[in-house]
Amino acid sequence: QSALTQPASVSGSPGQSITISCTGTSSDVGSSRLVSWYQQYPGKAPKLMIYEVNKRPSGVSNRFSGSKSGNTASLTISGLQAEDEADYYCCSYASSRTYVFGTGSKVTVL
Amino acid sequence: QVQVVQSGAEVKKPGASVTVSCKTSEYTFTSYYIHWVRQAPGQGLQYMGIIDPRGGTTGYAQKFQGRVTMTRDTSTSTVYMDLRGLTSDDTAVYYCVTERPGSGGFDVWGQGTLVTVSS
Numbered sequence: 001q002s003a004l005t006q007p008a009s010v011s012g013s014p015g016q017s018i019t020i021s022c023t024g025t026s027s028d029v030g031s032s033r034l035v036s037w038y039q040q041y042p043g044k045a046p047k048l049m050i051y052e053v054n055k056r057p058s059g060v061s062n063r064f065s066g067s068k069s070g071n072t073a074s075l076t077i078s079g080l081q082a083e084d085e086a087d088y089y090c091c092s093y094a095s096s097r098t099y100v101f102g103t104g105s106k107v108t109v110l
Numbered sequence: 111q112v113q114v115v116q117s118g119a120e121v122k123k124p125g126a127s128v129t130v131s132c133k134t135s136e137y138t139f140t141s142y143y144i145h146w147v148r149q150a151p152g153q154g155l156q157y158m159g160i161i162d163p164r165g166g167t168t169g170y171a172q173k174f175q176g177r178v179t180m181t182r183d184t185s186t187s188t189v190y191m192d193l194r195g196l197t198s199d200d201t202a203v204y205y206c207v208t209e210r211p212g213s214g215g216f217d218v219w220g221q222g223t224l225v226t227v228s229s
Contacts, residue, residue: 001171003154034213034214036214036215036216038155038216045205045219045220045222046147046155046205046216046219047219048215048217050215051213051214051215051217052213052214052215055215057217087154089154091155091157091216093214096169097160097167098157098159098160098170098172099145099157099160100171101147101154101156101157102154103154104154104155
């Protein structure tokens with residue numbers, strides 16, 4: 001199972017919106033509603049930001065939203081803030097109860 | 111209340127095996143799936159596999175099949191991940207994380223266990 005493809009880096013100015021893509025195949029992203037996104041600060045455990053493509057856990061800012069089209073999922077951060085600077089990973093159900101992560105994207109707030 | 115606490119750091123020699131434990135609450139053990147994810151230094155997240163603590167059913171990522179075993183102890187609400195044939199490439203922080211069944215979201219993460227493989 002190959003890792004899902006994400007851009008290595010995405011940047012934006014405070015207040016702007018950015019979108020991180022996550023491209024898989026018809027065997028994972030394209031055929032599953034179980035796509036999730038994680039935020040990770042250096043030296044910390046990841047944090048769930050989006051699950052089931054576009055659902056936000058309690059406590060996650062509504063500036064974070066998820067979507068999916070075909071084999072590509074996307075995470076959009078609106079009203080970018082300095083605290084959003086982190087690494088972001090997508091994840092999708094793959095097969096036989098297992099999942100696959102994306103390659104990760106570093107978000108920089110300019 | 112969902113909670114997971116992992117065992118401490120390990121240093122192993124190449125070729126050895128390591129066992130990392132993940133102690134949960136009884137509620138977590140009976141209501142959630144447990145997944146294992148690792149992260150090598152400076153690298154991304156890598157999925158390893160899943161165990162359903164209720165029945166012990168497992169699923170392993172292809173990369174780890176034949177080398178990893180996930181088990182559970184119902185008497186202590188603890189899940190274990192055994193990884194055999196260690197190489198330096200297995201040096202990483204290993205996380206256990208919960209999933210509310212069917213949600214696909216890994217919501218409560220352990221604190222991570224650093225496994226260092228070095229001769």
